[in-house]
Amino acid sequence: MGSGPKMNLNELKDLAVNSAIKAGDFLNKSKSEKKEIYEEEGRDIKLIIDQDTEKLIRGRLQETDIPILGEEYGGVISKEKYWVIDPIDGTANYFRGLDECCVSIALMEGNEALIGVIYNFNNNQIYTAIKNEGAFLNNVKISVSDIASRNKASITTGFPASETIESSMNFLENLKGWKKVRMFGSAALSCAYVASGKCDYYAEKGVYLWDIAAGICLVKEAGGFADFKLIDKERYEVVFSNN
Numbered sequence: 001m002g003s004g005p006k007m008n009l010n011e012l013k014d015l016a017v018n019s020a021i022k023a024g025d026f027l028n029k030s031k032s033e034k035k036e037i038y039e040e041e042g043r044d045i046k047l048i049i050d051q052d053t054e055k056l057i058r059g060r061l062q063e064t065d066i067p068i069l070g071e072e073y074g075g076v077i078s079k080e081k082y083w084v085i086d087p088i089d090g091t092a093n094y095f096r097g098l099d100e101c102c103v104s105i106a107l108m109e110g111n112e113a114l115i116g117v118i119y120n121f122n123n124n125q126i127y128t129a130i131k132n133e134g135a136f137l138n139n140v141k142i143s144v145s146d147i148a149s150r151n152k153a154s155i156t157t158g159f160p161a162s163e164t165i166e167s168s169m170n171f172l173e174n175l176k177g178w179k180k181v182r183m184f185g186s187a188a189l190s191c192a193y194v195a196s197g198k199c200d201y202y203a204e205k206g207v208y209l210w211d212i213a214a215g216i217c218l219v220k221e222a223g224g225f226a227d228f229k230l231i232d233k234e235r236y237e238v239v240f241s242n243n
Contacts, residue, residue, distance in 0.1 A: 007064060009107075009114060009130050016083075016105040016117040017128060019060040023053050023087060023103045024121025027094070035095055043161055045092050046072075053087035057105065061085070066107070071210045081109045084213035089118075090186030099123065104188040106213035116217030118192045127192040127218055135195050135221035144224040144242035145197035153200035153242075154180040156190040160205055174203075187238075191215020194240045195222035202240040205231065212238055 007015070030049055039046040054072040061068055061083050069075030070085040083105065088094050090101030099122035107115035116135075118127040127142070129135040135142050147153045155178045160171055175181050182199060184190055187207045193199040195218040202215075212228060219226045219240045228238045 113217035116214035187211035
């Protein structure tokens with residue numbers, strides 16, 4: 001590691017917030033421009049602007065000398081501190097002009113989330129959390145909902161790209177009994193919605209660390225529960241809830 005400035009968690013959070021806001025400004029300005037696709041595979045879409053936004057964020061976070069793991073340019077999970085960034089979570093929504101998309105930046109140490117910043121640049125909502133210091137939406141403290149029963153609760157999820165009818169049926173079976181089912185197309189926002197009590201439960205299979213890293217910190221700091229386990233080399237199965 002280089003001899004970069006030794007910043008405390010509050011300063012690092014401020015830097016992450018600033019970086020997210022700059023990235024959001026860039027994405028807002030670019031909304032009306034033609035969005036170039038560089039890769040479309042299965043249900044995934046990658047835009048040139050994903051790369052440009054990640055470069056912008058990396059440029060700002062580099063001054064900390066903390067390694068960076070990002071959706072577009074990779075990196076590694078380490079026992080030491082490392083940044084985790086998703087320049088646009090909900091790229092397909094951004095591409096089609098839907099507002100369910102955000103910039104997500106987290107600071108992790110091993111599997112521990114120290115900082116979470118999720119910025120929905122479409123409506124200027126910025127969710128922030130530091131380990132042991134609570135979770136906030138636009139600087140107002142947030143907490144998970146206190147809804148205790150499924151038949152009053154909202155679940156957010158993503159439809160699995162499942163191979164079999166059987167796994168699709170299991171998925172649908174698991175949705176029975178919830179009052180409302182929501183699919184936003186953004187894992188990070190789903191986490192933020194659980195943290196702020198807008199939804200009660202988020203479960204999904206096959207998400208990546210950059211989709212959920214900031215959400216781990218937010219949901220825990222808002223008094224919720226975050227369970228994430230690896231199901232293959234780099235994808236996770238997650239359950240985030242209000243407890």
